[in-house]
Amino acid sequence: MTARQDAPTKGEGQDLEVWIDQDLCTGDGICVQYAPEVFELDIDGLAYVKSDEDELLQDKGATTPVPLPLLQDVVDSAKECPGDCIHVRRVSDRVEVYGPEAA
Ligand code: SF4
Numbered sequence: 001m002t003a004r005q006d007a008p009t010k011g012e013g014q015d016l017e018v019w020i021d022q023d024l025c026t027g028d029g030i031c032v033q034y035a036p037e038v039f040e041l042d043i044d045g046l047a048y049v050k051s052d053e054d055e056l057l058q059d060k061g062a063t064t065p066v067p068l069p070l071l072q073d074v075v076d077s078a079k080e081c082p083g084d085c086i087h088v089r090r091v092s093d094r095v096e097v098y099g100p101e102a103a
Contacts (some may be wrong), residue, residue, distance in 0.1 A: 010098070015091040017063040018074055022046045031077035031086060035070050039077065047084035065091075074098075 018038065020031075025046045031039040032047060039047050040056055048056050049064040057064060064089060067076050078086040078098045088098035096102045 005056075016066040016071065016074075016088055016097065018049055018066050018078075018088045019063040020047055020049055021083075021085040021087065022048070022060075024083040025082045026080055030055050030080050030082065034077040034080070035073040037065065037070055038052055038066070041085055046098060 011042050020039070027041065027045040027047065029041055029047070032041055038049060040050055041047050042056060044060070048058055049062060050056055051064055052067075074086075074088060078088055084100040086099055087096055087101065089096045
Protein backbone atom coordinates (compact mmCIF):
# COMPACT_ATOMS: atom_id res chain seq x y z
CA MET A 1 0.00 0.00 0.00
CA THR A 2 1.91 3.05 1.19
CA ALA A 3 5.67 3.15 1.50
CA ARG A 4 7.11 2.61 4.96
CA GLN A 5 8.41 5.66 6.70
CA ASP A 6 11.84 5.92 8.26
CA ALA A 7 10.52 5.89 11.79
CA PRO A 8 7.64 3.43 11.97
CA THR A 9 4.97 4.59 14.33
CA LYS A 10 3.04 2.36 16.68
CA GLY A 11 -0.27 1.60 15.03
CA GLU A 12 1.04 2.18 11.55
CA GLY A 13 -0.76 0.09 8.97
CA GLN A 14 -3.86 -0.22 11.13
CA ASP A 15 -6.95 1.94 11.07
CA LEU A 16 -6.87 4.34 13.99
CA GLU A 17 -9.42 6.75 15.39
CA VAL A 18 -9.15 9.57 17.88
CA TRP A 19 -11.48 11.08 20.47
CA ILE A 20 -11.24 13.77 23.13
CA ASP A 21 -12.52 13.67 26.69
CA GLN A 22 -13.82 17.23 26.94
CA ASP A 23 -14.26 16.89 30.72
CA LEU A 24 -10.46 17.15 31.02
CA CYS A 25 -9.74 19.57 28.17
CA THR A 26 -8.03 22.78 29.30
CA GLY A 27 -8.81 24.58 26.05
CA ASP A 28 -5.19 25.62 25.44
CA GLY A 29 -5.46 24.69 21.76
CA ILE A 30 -2.19 22.74 21.43
CA CYS A 31 -3.92 19.96 19.50
CA VAL A 32 -5.40 22.48 17.08
CA GLN A 33 -1.93 23.86 16.43
CA TYR A 34 -0.56 20.39 15.69
CA ALA A 35 -3.44 19.03 13.63
CA PRO A 36 -6.03 21.63 12.64
CA GLU A 37 -7.43 19.15 10.11
CA VAL A 38 -8.50 16.89 12.97
CA PHE A 39 -9.08 19.13 16.00
CA GLU A 40 -10.93 22.40 16.49
CA LEU A 41 -11.81 24.62 19.43
CA ASP A 42 -15.50 25.36 19.69
CA ILE A 43 -17.02 28.54 21.12
CA ASP A 44 -17.32 26.74 24.45
CA GLY A 45 -13.52 26.88 24.59
CA LEU A 46 -13.06 23.11 24.39
CA ALA A 47 -11.47 21.02 21.66
CA TYR A 48 -13.44 18.57 19.52
CA VAL A 49 -12.54 16.20 16.73
CA LYS A 50 -13.82 16.86 13.23
CA SER A 51 -15.24 14.50 10.65
CA ASP A 52 -13.42 14.05 7.38
CA GLU A 53 -16.00 16.49 6.02
CA ASP A 54 -14.73 19.15 8.44
CA GLU A 55 -17.80 18.92 10.67
CA LEU A 56 -17.31 19.39 14.43
CA LEU A 57 -18.30 16.21 16.29
CA GLN A 58 -19.71 17.21 19.64
CA ASP A 59 -21.27 13.98 20.88
CA LYS A 60 -19.55 12.65 23.99
CA GLY A 61 -16.82 10.21 22.98
CA ALA A 62 -17.25 10.95 19.27
CA THR A 63 -14.39 9.57 17.20
CA THR A 64 -12.92 10.45 13.86
CA PRO A 65 -10.54 8.43 11.67
CA VAL A 66 -6.86 9.39 11.86
CA PRO A 67 -5.57 9.89 8.30
CA LEU A 68 -2.16 8.24 7.98
CA PRO A 69 -0.39 11.43 6.80
CA LEU A 70 -1.61 13.14 9.99
CA LEU A 71 -0.80 10.29 12.37
CA GLN A 72 2.39 11.85 13.70
CA ASP A 73 0.67 15.19 14.30
CA VAL A 74 -2.17 13.48 16.13
CA VAL A 75 0.28 11.40 18.20
CA ASP A 76 2.24 14.54 19.10
CA SER A 77 -1.02 16.21 20.14
CA ALA A 78 -1.84 13.31 22.43
CA LYS A 79 1.65 13.39 23.95
CA GLU A 80 1.62 17.15 24.53
CA CYS A 81 -2.01 17.47 25.61
CA PRO A 82 -1.94 19.09 29.07
CA GLY A 83 -5.29 17.54 29.95
CA ASP A 84 -4.17 14.03 28.99
CA CYS A 85 -7.48 13.75 27.24
CA ILE A 86 -6.67 12.83 23.62
CA HIS A 87 -7.21 9.12 23.01
CA VAL A 88 -5.96 7.35 19.87
CA ARG A 89 -7.18 3.80 19.45
CA ARG A 90 -7.33 0.96 16.95
CA VAL A 91 -10.64 0.76 15.16
CA SER A 92 -10.55 -3.05 15.05
CA ASP A 93 -10.46 -3.75 18.80
CA ARG A 94 -10.73 -0.25 20.35
CA VAL A 95 -7.41 -0.69 22.12
CA GLU A 96 -5.80 2.65 22.91
CA VAL A 97 -2.37 2.97 21.29
CA TYR A 98 -1.61 6.59 22.24
CA GLY A 99 -3.02 8.55 25.11
CA PRO A 100 -3.42 8.22 28.87
CA GLU A 101 -4.75 4.66 28.69
CA ALA A 102 -2.19 3.33 26.20
CA ALA A 103 0.00 0.46 27.45
S1 SF4 B 1 -4.32 19.75 23.68
FE1 SF4 B 1 -5.72 18.60 25.04
S2 SF4 B 1 -6.25 20.03 26.66
FE2 SF4 B 1 -5.39 21.21 24.98
S3 SF4 B 1 -7.16 21.89 23.75
FE3 SF4 B 1 -6.41 19.97 22.86
S4 SF4 B 1 -7.62 18.35 23.87
FE4 SF4 B 1 -7.84 20.21 25.09
